[in-house]
Amino acid sequence: LINCNENCYEFVSNQDNGLIYNEVGEFMMQYTQNSSDDCSDVILGCTNTNACNYQENATVNDGSCVYMTTFTYYEYSEWGIPQYDALGNPVMVYGPLQNPDIQCECYNNVYDDSGILYNEAGEEILEYIENSNNECNDLVLGCTNSNACNYQENASLNDGSCEYYTINTYYQVYNEWGIPLYDSQGNPVMEYGPVPNPDIQCENMDISGCTNNDALNYNEEATNDDGSCVLECDVTFENVSTITSLVSIYNVYTVNIILGSTQITSGDLVGVFYLLDGILISGGYVVYDGSNSIEIALVGDDPNTEQIEGFQQGQEIIWIVQQAETEINYLIDVETDAETFTPNTEEVVVLEEVNPTAILGCTDISACNYNEQANLNDGSCKYSEPNFDCNGNCNNDSDMDTVCDETDNCIDDMNPNQIDTDNDGVGDACDYDDGIGIDELESTRPELIKMIDVLGRTQQEHTQGTLLFYLYNNGKVEKRLK
Template sequence: WEQLSNFPGGTRGYAYGVSNEIYAFVGFGSNESGYPNDFWRYDIINNLWEELANFPDIGRNHPAMILVNDKVYMGLGSVDGENLGDWWEYNITQNTWTEKANFEFGDRHHPFYFSLGDYPYVGFGHGNYINNNINIYNDFYKYKPEDNEWIQLNDFPSEARVAGTQFSFNNRGYILSGDGDDHGPLDSGELWEYNPISDQWTQLDSHPGEARWAPGSFVIDCYVYLTSGYEGDTDTYYNDLIRYKLSEECGCTNLNAFNYNINSTIDDGSCCYISGCTNSNSINFNQDACFDDGSCIPIILGCDNILASNYNEFANLNSSFTGPDYMDLGTGSYHYNDLWNMVFDCNEDVTIKSIDLLAETNFNIQIEIIDLNNNQVYLQEFNLITGLNQIELNAEISAGEDYQIGIIGENQGLYRNNNISSDVFPINLLDIIEINSNTTDSPLDYYYYFYNWQLEINCENILGCTDQNACNYNENATDDDGTCQFSGDDCIIPGSIGPDIEYGLWNENCECIFDNSNLNSHIESNKIIRKLDILGRNTNMMNKIIFELNSNGLVEKKLFIE
């Protein structure tokens, strides 16, 4: 997100706007002073606002506003609880407002509306109460600018509705979500498509979760994007962003793209010209690649130090970020209690270096990890800020099952995923951790709070010199192997190996100075202090590759054949 120039017309709610590729036109709504009638143009390219001719009548909430060619049509809506039925045309070229034929089919607010070709379409909405009963419409109309008249179309074939969102695409109109005929949520987030040629409606797939009151939507290429809105059943306000592909004819139509689709007739902007590894759990992940070329090398997390007792010859990283990403798990919202945890298994000893949390505001929280027997193995307090927080846990977890990670304290808003797909669990994190469920009565329906885990495998029992005063001190060594060397001790000249090996002495600055005078004594005094297999285990086996650790610091790889 990038902040642009503030709207100069003052703060308000229920403002409306329409846009083309160059300008957005914004106005109406309400504030503490009433219902403004100012009208503004926003220059999208230059990030500039310009005030236009004021609307010549009263401002309003919840009107219909539709851009058709070089005209903006606006009408209906409500003022102080009274519905309106007027209809107006704003001429963009002339900067003038003209009143048109009234909408004579019942004053209303919060209708559904869209444009197809040269015509605005309007219907549905919240009408005036009849005998104290709520009145929600399911009728539908087309306005003909050339004749300044309204044409009644077929009624909508399902439940009347209000306060959803609408859009048009490829000469089809769409209505999405909203409240039903009792002004309560629809049974689902219904999506309907209108065909102006046949004057018929077709129901498509509902959006995930429950229906929403007053969401927002926009179309880019072949996708509609849905965001925000209010879900009455759970008293939830959303700030997520989900999308839906509107046609199977959409795809890449460019022959030069990696993902060219011969069957596509509508270009959806997906054409890809950079190939590479697109799997983020690969060591060669290319964030710029949009087409996977099969080159991905999976991350194998483990100890890559050959001198450690838990050395893993297949490991290519000992620390890495992994899933899950909150965007990959579907819709979500902020949640406000500390009762529920995520349950996970740990396949080997690991350090959870960090996790991400999304906070709605600034507050303090404790993060707790408990084991199978409800023993607390980790507890730490953190200060959260609004937005994304990368929390440094450094929690050392032993191999085991049924750990739980959760929060303690007043939760003032942490993001969770709602109604996730049934096949999400278990969530595998680099074969080290598996997140299996949550602790609610619906253990597979929600994902709570903890995203983008960073895992680290610590190398154990690393042999080397542990004396910080030694010239060959190894800061990674955990077990001293008796090889520490000091000023005046023998050393091997860096870069000399095999039959060309050269010996020297450590000086007071721990520099290995050439001295070959005692070559024979070096050879005679050198001792093998340990033999290791490729997993770092002590061994004397034959017919296997082993590594000999010498007292002079040399490590030799050998194959003994019996």
């Protein structure tokens, strides 16, 4: 910048008196309000011949230059002075750098209402200009990053179409000029999210995990099933007994979620869970009180101890609601920016809908509460007591006295009180020798006249598996199942 007449123009600053730059760090300039005729030779404009809007007659660069830029690493300079680290190496930053080898009329940035569009790695998205001329024949827009899954060997300019295998991790935050940001203590500003992982080649990036979408730990990104699918669990709502200093608060909104055929109601349980070695662990719960939002605290695991006390950094949070009236559990899909646990944060979660694929319930057909629609056993199966059905009735009760035949001391005689005076295992209702001597017993024992079936037909013998009525000479009738 050569200032022949400093009264003709001035730096442009913002309301905080900070100087304003264009995308490649050139100062923005403007004419002064009291510029005189002496300024007639001063023409503000773009003086860089590499810019798309180079102005041949401009004498002072006013920062209005528009460049076709590419994102790359470059040596950082301040006030035109190269910067070096403590070891004497150039300070390298990642950001937009003008590319003078590309004709400006060949392509444009892609915009939406918020401005220039970028891909997940922060690379500008570009497109050809429809009326580009023959000078653009050598320009091939495509993915030029060899670490990307769709690397295009013949591409000459990266158009932001690169697709990367990403991992969730902490990364340092840079400003729009590619300069790293630091907090007031001098520590790098870090954020957690997806970043490209150049160490993994796409053709070899088999992602191991559970590929069964019915499983509790289904991983939609997994390409190789590693046998870790959890198709059976024990859903137990428990409060957390161990507290650490790593606690996050979740504000939960229900948005009238439907459980089965009814809306969530007061008394239903809203719980958070996580998987530890394939076992479902309760991370706490709250009782829904009917309000629009409820608050639940998630305790994080202290990485400095061997014991696992709670959610680990980056661990998936599983949301389950139990309907109090039916005791049926529902796996819930949520809408949130915090699907995985991050310690010491406050998050918002919307319980959106019941998961339509993984259906919790009892999958044992012999259980009283068998759910034919369930594909994920949640440990809720309930079984009848021995000799009883699921309604509490005897499976076998010949004399209809509500005492099951298997334990009835008089199977054919109604005796609900099971009185047995002589404690010989035969109830008084059918024990004919109670209080009678042997001689008397022989003289008073009733004589069988005949046996008949349910149709009244006389039978000569009682075959196995049939029901007959025994008629005695004293008028007594016995129903016997052999």
